[in-house]
Amino acid sequence: MTARVVLVDDHAMFRAGVRAELGDRVDVVGEAGTPADAIRTIRASTPDVVLLDVHMPEGGGLAVLEEIGSSLPDTRFLALSVSDAAEDVIAVIRAGARGYVTKTISADDLADAIKRVADGDVVFSPRLAGFVLDAFRDAPVAPSVDPDFDQLTPREREVLRLLARGYAYKEIAAELFISIKTVETHASNVLRKLQLSSRHQLTRWATDRRIF
Amino acid sequence: MTATVPSTRRLYRRPDRGLGGVAAGIAEHVGVRVGLVRLAFVILSTAGGMGVALYGAYWIVLPTAPGAPRSRIPAWLEYTIAAVAAVAAIGIAAWTMPLGGLFAPTMLACLGGALIWRQATDPERDRWRRLSRTSLAAGGTDRVGRIRLVAGSALVVTGAVLVLARADFTAIRDGLLAMAVTVVGIALLTGPMWMRTMAQLGLERNERIRSQERADIAAHLHDSVLQTLALIQRNAASPREVARLARGQERELRNLLYGTRTASGQLADELRSAAAEIEDAYAISIEVVLVADAPLSPGLAAAAAASREALVNAAKHAGVTTVSLYAEVEPDAVSIFVKDRGVGFDLDAVAADRQGVRGSIIDRIERHGGEVKVRSQPGSGTEVEIRMPLR
Numbered sequence: 030m031t032a033r034v035v036l037v038d039d040h041a042m043f044r045a046g047v048r049a050e051l052g053d054r055v056d057v058v059g060e061a062g063t064p065a066d067a068i069r070t071i072r073a074s075t076p077d078v079v080l081l082d083v084h085m086p087e088g089g090g091l092a093v094l095e096e097i098g099s100s101l102p103d104t105r106f107l108a109l110s111v112s113d114a115a116e117d118v119i120a121v122i123r124a125g126a127r128g129y130v131t132k133t134i135s136a137d138d139l140a141d142a143i144k145r146v147a148d149g150d151v152v153f154s155p156r157l158a159g160f161v162l163d164a165f166r167d168a169p170v171a172p173s174v175d176p177d178f179d180q181l182t183p184r185e186r187e188v189l190r191l192l193a194r195g196y197a198y199k200e201i202a203a204e205l206f207i208s209i210k211t212v213e214t215h216a217s218n219v220l221r222k223l224q225l226s227s228r229h230q231l232t233r234w235a236t237d238r239r240i241f
Numbered sequence: 242m243t244a245t246v247p248s249t250r251r252l253y254r255r256p257d258r259g260l261g262g263v264a265a266g267i268a269e270h271v272g273v274r275v276g277l278v279r280l281a282f283v284i285l286s287t288a289g290g291m292g293v294a295l296y297g298a299y300w301i302v303l304p305t306a307p308g309a310p311r312s313r314i315p316a317w318l319e320y321t322i323a324a325v326a327a328v329a330a331i332g333i334a335a336w337t338m339p340l341g342g343l344f345a346p347t348m349l350a351c352l353g354g355a356l357i358w359r360q361a362t363d364p365e366r367d368r369w370r371r372l373s374r375t376s377l378a379a380g381g382t383d384r385v386g387r388i389r390l391v392a393g394s395a396l397v398v399t400g401a402v403l404v405l406a407r408a409d410f411t412a413i414r415d416g417l418l419a420m421a422v423t424v425v426g427i428a429l430l431t432g433p434m435w436m437r438t439m440a441q442l443g444l445e446r447n448e449r450i451r452s453q454e455r456a457d458i459a460a461h462l463h464d465s466v467l468q469t470l471a472l473i474q475r476n477a478a479s480p481r482e483v484a485r486l487a488r489g490q491e492r493e494l495r496n497l498l499y500g501t502r503t504a505s506g507q508l509a510d511e512l513r514s515a516a517a518e519i520e521d522a523y524a525i526s527i528e529v530v531l532v533a534d535a536p537l538s539p540g541l542a543a544a545a546a547a548s549r550e551a552l553v554n555a556a557k558h559a560g561v562t563t564v565s566l567y568a569e570v571e572p573d574a575v576s577i578f579v580k581d582r583g584v585g586f587d588l589d590a591v592a593a594d595r596q597g598v599r600g601s602i603i604d605r606i607e608r609h610g611g612e613v614k615v616r617s618q619p620g621s622g623t624e625v626e627i628r629m630p631l632r
Contacts, residue, residue, distance in 0.1 A: 133526055135563075155565060159530035162569065166533060193530045194578045194624070195565025 032147035035059040035074060037067040037093065038082040038109070043132070047080065050136035055143055064092040071097060076104055077147045081126065083110035083117050090121050098125035107146045115160045123224050128152025150213050151220045158192035161223055179226050181219060188215040252434055253306035254299070260322075261300040291423065297326050302431070458497075465493050472522065482524060489521030508541050508568065508575065509534040515549040516566055523556035526563050533570035535631065540609040544577055544629040547613070550601040551579040551625040559583025559623060574630045582622040588615060602627075 034055045036044045039062050048057050058074045061067035064087050071079055071093070081090040090108055098106065108121045108129040118129050127146045130139065131154060142152045153161075165181050181189070184205075191201045198216075202209045252270045255262035264278040271278075285292030469490040476482040509531045516527040535541060548566065555564045561583040568577040602625065603613045611629035 131528075133528075155528050155530045155567065159532050159567070162532045190567075190569070193532070193569075194567040195528060195580045195582075 031056045032077040032143055033058045033074070034143060035061065035067070035071055035076045035079045037061045037064075037070075037079060037085070037090070039063065039085045043082075047139070051140055051143075054140040064088050064090075064096075067093045068096050071101070071104060075101060078143050079104060079106045080109050080143070081106050081121070083108050083121050083129075089117070090126070091117075091124055094121060094124040094126060105146045105149075107142060107152060115163065118157065118160055119164060119223070122157070122220065125224070127220070128154070129157040130154045131156060151217045153189070153192045153216055153219075155193045155195050158189045161219060162186070162189050162193060164223070179222075181222065185215050185219050185222075188212060189219060192216070252303060254303045256305055261296070262305070263296055263299040263303065266303060267299075293326060293329075295427075298427075461497060466490060468522070485524060486521070493521075506537045507534050508537055508545060508570065511537060511542070511545040512548060512566065512568055512577075515545060516552060519549065519552045519556055523553070525556045525561070527552060528563060528565045530565070530567045532568070535570045535575060538631075540611060540629050540631075541575060543605050543609045544575060544611060544627050547602045547605050547627055548577045548579055548625075551627070554598065554625075555579060555581040555583065555623065558586075561622075570631075572631075574628055577627040577629075578624060579627075580622065580624040585617045585619050585622050587619055588617055 031053070032055050034051075034057050036047055036057060036059070038044050038047075041062065044060050044062075048060075051057070055078075058076050059070040061070045062085075064085060067079075067081075079093075081093060083090045090106075090110075094106060097104075106121075106126040108118065108126040109132060110118065110129070111132045122129060128142060128151050130142050130152060134142070134154070145152055165186075187205065188201055191204060196204065198209050198212045201207075201212045205212075253266050255265040255269065258265040259275070259279075264282060265275050268275040268278045282292040282296055285295060469486050473483050473486050476486065512531065513529055516529045519525070520527050537545070548568070552564060552566060555561070559581040561581050563581075565578070565580040567580075568575065598615065603615075606613045606627055606629065609629065611627060613628075614626040615623070616626070617623035
């Protein structure tokens with residue numbers, strides 16, 4: 030089954046390029062160039078996956094997620110950006126996106142990432158892994174509602190480091206002598222922690238980034 | 242734009258003619274006969290030795306013309322004569338003049354100052370002029386300047402009070418008058434020369450700055466533009482490649498001309514810019530992931546340089562279009578990974594005399610107390626791990 034996809038990006042050229050590159054590996058059921066447009070299109074077509082540009086006029090990908098992210102349980106969002114801005118990416122993930130890839134991703138990898146997200150997995154590009162490691166770095170743990178969400182386990186850290194170094198899930202599994210399924214579990218646990226953590230560091234870290 | 246500097250006649254000594262060549266130099270400068278100038282010095286000498294003192298001062302202060310014939314007297318003898326003459330003149334003045342006790346130290350100080358000024362090199366004079374300017378101008382704002390200003394004023398006032406309290410006024414009046422006249426005379430005589438020296442110093446400094454900038458730009462053009470042109474020639478068959486090289490070079494030149502990028506001395510910037518350059522030069526994309534940052538110590542600079550080398554190796558030999566660069570600053574060490582999924586190689590099969598990895602990566606890191614691990618197998622890519630302890 031090919032995933033039904035909506036492309037959201039304010040550059041028509043980019044949408045056309047992605048559509049051509051992906052070819053028949055996915056079923057593109059809609060395109061949108063603005064957040065408002067995107068919300069309408071996504072509501073109408075209820076796709077499996079929304080490829081969501083982080084940076085757009087009128088609020089960007091975050092506006093779309095905040096509006097309809099929680100109301101469509103069967104639609105999953107994959108963030109796509111040229112941006113290096115960690116706080117934007119983290120904000121989109123915390124708002125519910127299931128992964129983040131950069132626009133320089135190859136067509137094969139993008140098709141693979143879409144399929145993975147459609148199947149319910151999460152997608153960690155090396156850059157996202159780096160952002161998350163940075164966010165959870167050397168934790169002087171502040172009191173919080175649920176401490177479980179505020180720390181990464183050593184194993185999760187290991188998995189993230191390998192992701193950041195450019196390892197694929199399969200390679201990580203071989204490296205750590207665990208199954209691919211376990212790697213996927215670690216990855217989605219990390220994503221959940223990132224979304225649910227009320228960690229003091231996350232806000233402080235984001236503030237640090239904004240100051241720069 | 243070239244500024245045309247009017248060629249000015251400068252006052253030089255002519256040591257090839259007469260004792261110190263002072264009279265000859267002045268005669269040439271002013272355009273009168275040497276005899277007249279010499280006569281003037283002799284007449285002045287009868288007035289309390291003023292002629293001798295003036296001659297000595299000129300001898301010390303005036304330069305010889307560049308490329309002029311050398312003095313008939315060796316330099317050491319010249320200095321000895323100058324010193325003896327100065328001491329004698331000051332001694333006589335101190336002995337005979339009513340105010341000699343005051344005159345002699347003043348004259349000595351002036352001569353000393355002149356001597357120091359003459360010995361100083363251009364940059365030093367330059368610095369002194371700046372210092373003296375800031376000590377007055379910035380006296381209110383700069384702490385050191387304020388202290389200097391207060392101390393200087395205190396000294397001057399103390400000196401004046403001492404002189405006025407000790408000396409009886411009628412005797413001092415004539416002496417002070419004579420001194421004032423002399424000072425004004427010297428200022429009038431040497432003023433233009435000083436002004437010209439100042440102007441010349443400014444010109445020279447500007448010239449130095451300009452030539453340094455030129456050298457920097459030349460070095461930069463050599464490293465980047467010539468390199469790019471060579472690559473373009475090698476890739477002339479591929480329009481895409483040529484366009485990419487040109488674009489990369491354009492960006493770099495823009496940075497140079499409009500100065501958007503400055504080296505910040507941080508590891509992350511160093512790695513990022515190395516990756517960008519290699520992306521441009523070898524038409525690959527490098528996935529750069531950096532966690533935390535640290536200021537660039539010698540060890541980290543070596544780690545960055547070695548990472549750059551590892552990236553170049555991957556770009557050249559791995560046969561891939563993407564390479565991963567991951568660097569993490571931990572509390573006690575920095576880890577950097579360069580990974581590709583390319584052809585890989587058999588570590589044992591690499592000839593011992595191959596310098597690439599050994600010299601530019603492993604040795605470089607080990608010299609700074611770090612360690613390198615290279616993992617590679619034919620067909621399954623290569624990963625270079627560099628670990629550099631912090632402090």
